[in-house]
Amino acid sequence: MNQVAKMAGVSEMTVSRVLRNVGSASPATRARVETAVRQTGYVHNRLAGSLATARSGLVGVILPSMANSVFSEVMGGINSTLARSGLQAVVGVTDYDQTTEEALVRSMLSWKPEALIVTGLEHTNEARRMLDAAAIRVIEMMDIDHPPIDIAIGLSHRAAGSETGRYLFERGYRRFGYVGDDLRKDTRARSRREGLTEFLRAVGLPPAVEIAEAEPSSLHLGKRALARLLARHPEVDVVVFSNDDMAAGGLFYCMEHSIDVPGQLGLFGFNGLEIGQAFPKPLSTIRTNRQKMGALAMEQLMISAARPNEPTVIDTGFELVPGATA
Amino acid sequence: MNQVAKMAGVSEMTVSRVLRNVGSASPATRARVETAVRQTGYVHNRLAGSLATARSGLVGVILPSMANSVFSEVMGGINSTLARSGLQAVVGVTDYDQTTEEALVRSMLSWKPEALIVTGLEHTNEARRMLDAAAIRVIEMMDIDHPPIDIAIGLSHRAAGSETGRYLFERGYRRFGYVGDDLRKDTRARSRREGLTEFLRAVGLPPAVEIAEAEPSSLHLGKRALARLLARHPEVDVVVFSNDDMAAGGLFYCMEHSIDVPGQLGLFGFNGLEIGQAFPKPLSTIRTNRQKMGALAMEQLMISAARPNEPTVIDTGFELVPGATA
């Protein structure tokens, strides 16, 4: 900036003002500064700028995974709103591990972000303490089944699980099976399964017979797990999957093995991904609004930069999509 | 840090050293500092640290889209390697727009990143100038069909398109159709189509009849576009899709309309996504290695932080997966 100032024959302060479009500068000096910037190839240093203003314009985003399209969609929602506000995202991936999350929270906070967006409401004590102590907005996305630190945006997975049970029960299904991915890690899938189990108990049915593989969810896992479930429990008349990827795998399995869906076996997913709705028989599932979560999160940040005394909970809800598989 | 230093009865410098684990400190002072850090809830300020050391530990990543799983997979590859090196990703999304990319490049450079990872080899002149002038490593991912600024990691989409043509020609297909998404934006899909067209010309066949919709690729778009193509050109015996999402949509369409694949109509995709391989008849496609691109990119950064005189081109290749649809 010093160089630019010299070349333009002004002070650094004037250069700074011209570049940020604040205060006022005569058209003549403005032009000279702009020429000098171009000639020197000057690149603004936001590290120094942020240090001086104590405003980084950064937002930390901590996600469990990039492979799962659910999170990349949320990230998409965040990013599109972010860009308009002149903020930038710093991204971290936890791989569903709370210790990794804690390290990422610490690391992110050291960049003095304007806000931090994390996934879910379960964190290590230390992570919770840091988030609580940070004088910034903290948004916990995807889930609203527990009290948030500051703002929670998402849906009740417990309610979604229970609603799934109610719908299938009303359709006449009685012998429930459940196919899940790694439930130790995917706490929201676990909540949904608990909601389902609770409903079944309430109507006097036994809990769903279950296969849960210790792997991240995928189409192939859904296929394989359904095969195992049916081998062990041929009596089930409906299978609830932990999500649409798994369910789509199950649907492919049924196609390959000529299992009549939903006549012989009902299938039910979660998320409302495009893939489920592209099948000749669209998947029965629950649709959640990921884009909206991301956008709403940013909206909350715009409303107030300071954290109020009371936490905020925003329920983005869910919609049961009857489909044609259950 | 001042506070911490006072509470521990040492200088700021000692605190700094203890926190960064550099130099040496007696166990006693180390303990006192650590206690003070815990009691004050001190959070390191990397803005200041980076300014002082002139090393940000940031890597800028600029992607066309988050919705497309191809890019989130690349991002996954980058992130997993990144984390191990103590670097952090700052992410920007261009929505396939070069002007947006230029703005993002400028913005990213102002954070003084250690490296910048962008997608593809086509940029605005100004973006290219900035990338060229920045004294950091610049990685252009996904494509190697043009000379890179510094490092290109990816595959020749032209070769992939041409190989697709060769394979289908050898299988006996002669009347080619093509179904694409927005080719003005997706320059790599365009390269593949050009490679295909070139091959067809070389063997004396007419170019593929084509439907290209001005929308981002999706399963539904694939369905719709195939319907339109077949309505207009019922004579085609094979359809090449711009990618696996589109092709999967086409495959669903054929299932719904009882079109025998590959007997009556061949279908061919690109990417080797899981969805294509989950069908009862796995999709014939070309598999690319996205994770590997991300990981290799980071590896290159580790090898040398300085940009050599000669650009580097790393071909991650592709693999034709015969599948069962063409």
Next chain:
DNA sequence: CTGTTAGCGCGTTCAA
């Protein structure tokens, strides 16, 4: 093993 000095590149504040 520990402290002192100086400066990273900006923006705020005040004065002209």
Next chain:
DNA sequence: TTGAACGCGCTAACAG
């Protein structure tokens, strides 16, 4: 409309 002085919070370099 412009400039000078100062400080943001940290660390490199040197000294002890």
